[in-house]
Amino acid sequence: MGQMVPPRSIQNEDFWKNPWDVGGLTVIGLFTSTFLLFVLFAVVFGYVEKAVFEEE
Known part of the structure; x- marks a missing residue:
């Protein structure tokens, strides 16, 4: 039998x-x-700017 290798x-x-x-x-x-x-930041700013332009 072989020897066990320690983990x-x-x-x-x-x-x-x-x-x-x-x-x-x-x-x-x-x-x-x-x-x-x-x-x-780019994703959040893009959504905020898009929402502002849609309100106008």
Whole structure:
């Protein structure tokens, strides 16, 4: 019979210990959230402007 292999941790602790990796993830998250907020702003502003022109 073969030996059982111990299960590896799903989350890599080395990633969270490296400040450059965490900083890169933070920057990517900020860019993504900023982009989504700009899209949300454009959609909301488009609907508001459309509603204002329909009232006139």
